[in-house]
Amino acid sequence: MPGNILYSANIPGLRMEYSTLKPDFSDRVKYPGWLAIHLPRLPLEVLAQEDGLPLAVAERQGGRRRILLCNAAAAAAGVAPGQAPAAARALSGGLRILARNPRRERMALEELALWAGRFTSRVVLEWPHGLLLELAGSYRLFGGPGRLTDALERDLQRTGHLCHTALAPTPAAAMLLARAGRRERVTDLPGLPRALAPTALGLLPLSGEQRQDLQDLGIRTLGELLALPAAGLARRLGPEPAAWLERLLGRQPDPRPPFPFPDRFHQRLELPAEVSSRQALSFAAHRLLLALAGFLTARQAGCRRLCWSLGLGEGREQGFVLGLQLPERDPERLLELLRQRLERVRLAAPVREIGLRVEELEPLAGRPAGLFPETPARPDPGLPERLQARLGEGAVCGLEVVPDHRPERAWRRTEPGAGGCTEAGHRPWCGRPPWLLPAPRPLPVDGRGRPCLDGPLSLEGERERIETGWWDGRPVARDYFVARTASGARAWIYRELGGGGRWYLHGWY
Amino acid sequence: MSANLERLLQHHPELRRGPGMAAAPEKGIPTGFPVLDRQLPGGGWPGRAITELLVGGGGAHALGLLLPALARLSREGRWIVLVAPPWLPYAPALQAAGVDLARLLLVEPAAEPDRLWALEQALRSGGCSAVLAWPRRLRPSALRRLQLAAEAGAAGGFLFRPFAAAAEHSPAALRLRLAPAGDGWEIDLLKRRGGWPLSGIRLPLRPAE
Numbered sequence: 001m002p003g004n005i006l007y008s009a010n011i012p013g014l015r016m017e018y019s020t021l022k023p024d025f026s027d028r029v030k031y032p033g034w035l036a037i038h039l040p041r042l043p044l045e046v047l048a049q050e051d052g053l054p055l056a057v058a059e060r061q062g063g064r065r066r067i068l069l070c071n072a073a074a075a076a077a078g079v080a081p082g083q084a085p086a087a088a089r090a091l092s093g094g095l096r097i098l099a100r101n102p103r104r105e106r107m108a109l110e111e112l113a114l115w116a117g118r119f120t121s122r123v124v125l126e127w128p129h130g131l132l133l134e135l136a137g138s139y140r141l142f143g144g145p146g147r148l149t150d151a152l153e154r155d156l157q158r159t160g161h162l163c164h165t166a167l168a169p170t171p172a173a174a175m176l177l178a179r180a181g182r183r184e185r186v187t188d189l190p191g192l193p194r195a196l197a198p199t200a201l202g203l204l205p206l207s208g209e210q211r212q213d214l215q216d217l218g219i220r221t222l223g224e225l226l227a228l229p230a231a232g233l234a235r236r237l238g239p240e241p242a243a244w245l246e247r248l249l250g251r252q253p254d255p256r257p258p259f260p261f262p263d264r265f266h267q268r269l270e271l272p273a274e275v276s277s278r279q280a281l282s283f284a285a286h287r288l289l290l291a292l293a294g295f296l297t298a299r300q301a302g303c304r305r306l307c308w309s310l311g312l313g314e315g316r317e318q319g320f321v322l323g324l325q326l327p328e329r330d331p332e333r334l335l336e337l338l339r340q341r342l343e344r345v346r347l348a349a350p351v352r353e354i355g356l357r358v359e360e361l362e363p364l365a366g367r368p369a370g371l372f373p374e375t376p377a378r379p380d381p382g383l384p385e386r387l388q389a390r391l392g393e394g395a396v397c398g399l400e401v402v403p404d405h406r407p408e409r410a411w412r413r414t415e416p417g418a419g420g421c422t423e424a425g426h427r428p429w430c431g432r433p434p435w436l437l438p439a440p441r442p443l444p445v446d447g448r449g450r451p452c453l454d455g456p457l458s459l460e461g462e463r464e465r466i467e468t469g470w471w472d473g474r475p476v477a478r479d480y481f482v483a484r485t486a487s488g489a490r491a492w493i494y495r496e497l498g499g500g501g502r503w504y505l506h507g508w509y
Numbered sequence: 510m511s512a513n514l515e516r517l518l519q520h521h522p523e524l525r526r527g528p529g530m531a532a533a534p535e536k537g538i539p540t541g542f543p544v545l546d547r548q549l550p551g552g553g554w555p556g557r558a559i560t561e562l563l564v565g566g567g568g569a570h571a572l573g574l575l576l577p578a579l580a581r582l583s584r585e586g587r588w589i590v591l592v593a594p595p596w597l598p599y600a601p602a603l604q605a606a607g608v609d610l611a612r613l614l615l616v617e618p619a620a621e622p623d624r625l626w627a628l629e630q631a632l633r634s635g636g637c638s639a640v641l642a643w644p645r646r647l648r649p650s651a652l653r654r655l656q657l658a659a660e661a662g663a664a665g666g667f668l669f670r671p672f673a674a675a676a677e678h679s680p681a682a683l684r685l686r687l688a689p690a691g692d693g694w695e696i697d698l699l700k701r702r703g704g705w706p707l708s709g710i711r712l713p714l715r716p717a718e
Contacts, residue, residue, distance in 0.1 A: 383630070383634045387627055391618045391627060395616060395618055396614065398615065399613055400610060401600045401601050407599075407601075413615070417611055418611070419611055419613065433599060434606075435570055435599060436597040436598075436599040437597070438596065508596065
């Protein structure tokens with residue numbers, strides 16, 4: 001048991017760690033742990049950025065357009081949900097009313113569902129209110145329900161949504177508490193009725209008539225409702241609300257269809273406002289990277305190729321690929337690479353939409369948030385990408401040997417890390433210079449026909465004849481020499497055979 | 510020899526080490542030239558510091574001098590990075606010298622500031638064993654940054670600079686001037702940690718096998 005080993009190691013910090021974790025583990029298998037995430041302002045968030053001006057979202061309810069939600073500036077002027085748009089405009093002169101966009105809300109919810117893959121693979125989409133995450137299976141990995149929900153909330157804040165969360169042993173109770181805006185953390189079933197008691201009747205799935213009926217009885221909260229005899233309640237309200245209450249309290253099963261994590265990641269994000277600054281762009285892209293990280297964690301995979309597309313409006317699109325040497329899924333590292341890559345992207349127009357597509361996944365084992373957060377210094381496999389992200393892909397490469405006798409064709413550029421040994425073993429010192437000129441440089445000759453480079457060169461050692469390449473139309477016929485300059489440097493030069501017999505400088509030792 | 514010294518130091522309290530040599534220097538990267546190794550603190554190129562190689566003579570480009578060390582480092586697994594070399598590093602010659610080309614990274618930024626950036630990134634990353642660069646101009650403050658980056662990333666930084674740079678103050682751990690001479694190199698150690706300057710070390714063109 002790793003726990004025992006930790007305990008016997010007499011390190012004060014670790015002992016404390018273990019003993020504080022212990023009570024958290026005690027109830028981990030007894031009850032499911034449903035975390036509800038409620039997004040009360042999602043219809044507003046997907047449509048516009050908060051700019052302090054009065055704004056409302058309207059939708060058709062029973063044949064009439066009604067205000068669904070408004071921001072603080074509009075509420076201050078007296079605008080409230082349920083009003084007719086005309087009435088709302090009368091209250092607030094500059095009020096902007098936007099039509100609700102369920103498609104964008106659904107996309108945002110799916111993005112969050114993918115994000116949640118970082119914490120659990122059991123995610124339920126609760127349209128239109130939010131998400132449900134079954135977390136009990138992940139308690140141990142994260143060090144108990146308290147730590148897990150704290151870590152999750154911190155991460156949730158980075159997605160930029162206003163969220164209310166609540167933890168409860170049944171999905172219906174968790175969502176009810178989250179919608180009530182009560183940040184409860186209920187981990188056991190017996191404690192549930194007390195936690196639910198203050199909930200107002202307005203949040204329960206009751207018809208107006210049923211609610212009125214209960215209010216006439218003097219019942220205002222769920223607690224008072226639950227205090228009534230169950231049989232009478234079913235008779236008074238009908239079977240459906242009674243069955244819902246049974247599921248709420250965990251007396252009846254409440255199966256939920258899980259969110260199916262897709263095989264590939266393909267998410268688009270329509271931006272609430274046009275964006276032309278790289279900073280704002282990377283901020284928006286961060287949300288996609290958080291979703292990607294969740295998706296990859298749920299699939300225990302990493303990726304090496306991120307295809308980005310930037311929608312510029314009127315069907316125009318601009319794309320680029322972020323390539324990596326090794327599979328990765330850490331959103332912060334990916335964001336850093338993206339930021340550097342974005343510096344080289346020239347935007348043709350302001351961006352309205354960002355898309356991220358990842359087709360190929362590669363296995364990447366889980367990296368649990370360990371007891372020792374500092375990872376030891378390790379070689380950095382991401383260096384080529386970091387350099388490429390800022391300098392361009394062409395500016396970073398590896399080298400490879402090509403079996404060809406023509407010196408200028410005996411090598412080529414490759415992907416970083418790709419140029420392994422093509423031949424078995426290495427030959428002993430082969431006499432080639434470590435430097436090659438990108439193109440042979442013609443050398444002048446003096447009166448006695450000697451090649452010159454800052455004065456006449458003196459030839460040393462053996463001549464090497466290279467005569468080859470007749471088959472592909474680029475033949476070379478040359479005599480190579482090592483030559484010494486006046487200052488003592490060694491040059492690799494050759495004389496063309498045939499033609500004018502001209503001299504060229506081709507390399508340096 | 511050193512065992513005798515140790516015995517002398519132990520038995521004669523009036524003998525003591527000079528302050529510069531008190532701490533044994535960190536082990537260096539063997540250069541492949543025993544004559545040179547004997548003169549370098551740590552017995553080789555500094556493994557986590559900047560080495561300045563001042564080269565002159567229009568063509569003494571000295572990459573050959575580093576090849577034995579690069580061959581050894583390339584088998585260690587981390588990257589060997591060449592930032593903006595003046596010509597093409599010739600793959601067949603590097604491979605013949607034993608360098609594993611799979612570990613070699615050629616970085617060619619277009620602009621001078623990007624070169625400095627790439628150089629510092631590579632040194633600091635921890636993923637490189639050696640970083641070679643041919644900077645045109647280098648302020649002492651930039652050199653100090655690079656020295657810190659090399660320490661942080663445990664990388665050997667090799668800067669090839671013109672003779673004229675010898676006049677500038679330098680925070681580099683090792684500074685040497687080299688020129689072609691006879692059938693090999695002549696090296697002057699201008700600065701080394703824990704030792705005096707030394708001139709006139711003769712090296713052959715090819716390392717001892």
